[in-house]
Amino acid sequence: MDSRQLYYFVTLAEIGNFTHAAKQLHIAQPALSIAIKKLENSLELDLFHRNDRKISLTPEGETLLPHAQRVLQQINDAKVAMAELKGLEKGEVRLGVPSMLGSYFFPEILMGFKSRYPNLKLTMVEAGTQSIRSMLINGELDLGVIINDDVPASLEAEHLLRSQMVAVVSKSHPLGTHRTIDFETFFAQELVMFKKGYFHREFIDHVCEQYQLIPHISFETNLLPMILNIVRRDFAITALLEMVTEHEAGVKAIPFAQPVFLDIAIAWRKDGYLSRADRAFKEYVKKCCP
Incomplete structure (x- = not known):
């Protein structure tokens, strides 16, 4: 087993098609097939289930994949380290x-x-x-x-830093006069939120689970300017890091009654x-x- 075989194996596993994998690797499809077969023969294991259009990993292939990815990453790390020693990398x-x-x-x-x-x-x-x-x-x-x-x-x-998560409303929103806002009041409003996978959304989902609240999410987007525009126009409110509100006109930050600080x-x-x-x-x- 050599690094070239592992590279071919990982690429084929990720793409799932010999033709497309060979194209990405800039080699002929027969050459890829031969390389994979040599790898399987050296291991005495079948790594792929093969059919006419799509291939998939066997349990043995699933076991090899993370090891192969780790080896290739370490080889790349070594190349970067050696290039730095030679002064070949600007960085x-x-x-x-x-x-x-x-x-x-x-x-x-x-x-x-x-x-x-x-x-x-x-x-x-x-x-x-x-x-x-x-x-x-x-x-x-x-x-x-x-x-x-x-x-x-x-x-x-x-x-790196510690920052407070605050409710964000428009300047004209009825809640704008509040000095603080409790979670029950916040989650009773129409909300605009990032999609799942963002720490902003993780915070929202965690609070709802902790206090057994159901959020009224009217908008979901990963575009921060859109979130701010929706808030400014009073279609919904949101929760953001306080540092955002310090640079944006037309919105107001209201700390939560139960203060929330995030360690970044x-x-x-x-x-x-x-x-x-x-x-x-x-x-x-x-x-x-x-």
Whole structure:
């Protein structure tokens, strides 16, 4: 078994079709079939169920897949580390950030970091906390900003900041005169929320479960500007990090009567390799946090 065979195996497992996998690998389909057959013969196991159009992993293939993915990720980590030693890499940081933080907290940090390290490439992906965790574990991201709660065992995390979750209403909303709002009153309103998978939604679902409340969700979207516009026009209210309301006109933040604070952390794979660029960015972000 060699790394090329493992790479072919993982690609075929993910795509599920010899023709399409061969096209992505830029090799002929017969060459892919032969490579997979050689791998199966060396293991003396069938890794795929084959039919005319679609293939699927056998139980043996399911067992091999996570090991193969881990080996390929480690090989890639080693290449990055060796390239750095030779001075061949300018460096890249692949960062996953939730929508609210990506819009209001990280732009200045990213620009400041880029000014200090102009030769480094920054790639920022906005996604929900669950997606960021998965992408970190799968090696699609180097660093990710997540809620520091129930962090998977395969990830390391360091505290960045603590922020309050508040109810957000329009300036003209009847609740706008309230100094605080209880959960019962909040969840009795028409709500606009992020879809499942975002920490904003995880908070909502957790509170509903804890207090046995049923939310009246009228709108679901992962577009923060749309959420704010819906609130401004009094179609619904929402809950966001307080830092969002500090930069937005036409909305008002109302703390919950039972205050809610979120611990936000920066995370990375426990067994992964953090490049010089990743380490420099992590330390820079930590210094910028209050």
